[in-house]
Amino acid sequence: MLRMSKLFLKTLRDDPADAEVASHRLLVRAGYIRRAAPGGFSWLPLGWEVFRNVEKMVRDEMNKAGFQEVHFPALLPREPYDTTGRWTEYGDNLFRLQDRKGADFLLAPTHEEMFTLMVKDIAGSYRDLPVHLYQIQTKYRDEARPRAGLIRTREFVMKDSYSFDLNDAGLDESYAAHRASYIKLFDRMGLPFVIVSAMSGAMGGSKSEEFLAPMDIGEDTYIRCTSCDYAANVEAITTPAPDEITLDGLPAAVVHDTPGTPTIETLVDFVNANESMRHPDRDWTTADTLKNLVVNLKHPDGTIEPLAIGIPGDRDVDMKRLEAVVSPAEAEPFSAEDFAKHPSLAKGYIGPGALGSDNASGIRYLVDPRIVSGTSWITGADSSGNHVINLTAGRDFTPDGVIEAAEILKGDTCPACGSEVEIARGIEIGHIFQLGRKYAEALDLWVQGEDGKPATPTMGSYGVGVSRCLAAVAEATCDEIGLCWPREIAPADVHVVMAGKEGGPQRVAAEQLAADLEARGLRVLFDDRVKVSPGVRFKDAELLGVPTIAVAGRGVDADVPTIEVKDRQSGERSDVALADVVDHLVSVCTA
């Protein structure tokens, strides 16, 4: 039994000034956590209780799925991470440090290397596979900007699992097993979630999905359909191509003088205001224009390749989508010097006429999927101050291919059902990933196959942010007045409130009730504080968020004494006869 008279707890009446999001604000106010470092939190008794409940739930689901728990140090030597290249590749987000002898160490941001080495150490034969291991461990990432309380910290607890299979079919099974156990886990947490594809296009093959808890304060943007259940990461969504248009009878392309129109907006205004350029039936819009821009692709081997991208003028290039498509290359903006090297490119007036491997610049030219044969565009005429109207794809120009780099806008077409998508935000609570053989190969993990020859296992990795899930649950379940935990996560089943005069019958009833409930196996938080007014007790009970509140108050004085039982979430109250209340509460709490 947790007695509030003894509990190391202080609730705050006012919101802490540095907390913006509800989960952060309430967890601090309710005395669950305190900020201790940039991106680091200390846990107070109630918070730690809740944390362990979440952790227990994660562990339980992992064990149920047949995965085995192991544990690694968080403080690791450099060497294995050097072998896989991640000592450097991980970049600024890796906490690096040295021991007294000057040897390099790191605080692990994730443990692929260690799991791989452990399997290498133990498993020797294909008969030892598949292997499914997990750990629950504190992870360290030197985040540029920790934010939103427990949502994004530099030290956090993560459950990470790894699967080792002999072949792709096995990996698929392992992946599916983890996916299924995550669905059970997040359902059990009472957390609404969507699974979005996070497949990175150009890398090919490696399958990846994110579990997102949809909420406005989330930092991951994803796309969801307004009518079907399609959901995808912005990087993974594909743009449906419209039908091609027959070229017969389309108006010819005409070059016009369009002085002083370096931007899409000035261009549209200009052509609409000019009689000779007006659209016969309507105003031109920015969606009628074809915007061409050039970037430099920096390939991992150091080579630089210019790439031209054509997209409808009503949208911008989404750098995240572009990077995902060109990965592992990186995209950088075209500089003034780059333009100087390509005199055929008229900055602000770049058109398909100069682009593509067959034209003046020789620059590879990829266009948005909407730009299909027969679509006509207003676009640059490759000399300063000139644009061309009705330049038609498939007739006047032929791009080298298509590229998914345009930003996704609300109202875009759903690739699954054809209705409209919307843009939503979510918290990434889980991520499952088919790694393949990258780590096994780098660390020389192999087992003897059935045929006696060495075989390299293929791996999957699967993560759940434990501390982040706690915050997500708090965020999803709380209301204006406080936290509101699902029973399994809550620090107690029943919050017993003594609401009468100290030394009166309420005291006696509350003490007895708390003891009886505990004897029946319920977890009890008992507000037995003296010299605390009833108002404070009620407010604190609501703030702390235990799902069921039992008040020994006025009802105790009645001819047939009663206890008020209140459901924290719904706010419903009922008076239950003192004689029946223990049974009643046991059934409520074990339902």
Added chain:
RNA sequence: CGGGGUGUAGCGCAGCUUGGUAGCGCGCCACGUUCGGGACGUGGAGGCCGGGAGUUCAAAUCUCCCCACCCCGACCA
């Protein structure tokens, strides 16, 4: 890393423009009253005003430089 904001008692804030012995609310301690929705009275304790340097007879207040935190963006297996 760019833009914006904030640092004054445990928490939330005022004071700064116009320099002159540091204030309010909550919380805390003592006593009394009260006891079903963050009660009341009386009396207390508690602060190197983020740090450093400067200007001045005098700096929370003016100047310069740091640092920390929050928000937006960039970044983020």
